[in-house]
Amino acid sequence: MNRILRVKEISELLGLSKSTIWRMRRDGLFPAPLKIGPRAVGWRESDVTDWIKSRDRLQ
Incomplete structure (x- = not known):
């Protein structure tokens, strides 16, 4: 089964702020x-x- 992650979990996983995640989403x-x-x-x-x-x- 594929879990659904909320933005807080993604923020903690990636070490990025929630606003950065939303900005990246907005920018594609x-x-x-x-x-x-x-x-x-x-x-x-x-x-x-x-x-x-x-x-x-990419890196």
Whole structure:
């Protein structure tokens, strides 16, 4: 099963602020979240993992 990560978890995982994650999302540098409720979004864990792997390949 693919877990859904909230922005706080992603922030802790990546060591980036929540505002930086949202800025990267706005600029197309981070995967789009899924709407999981009227006022809630989250990311598939696999999307975040794939994004991390793609960043590792660039460096």
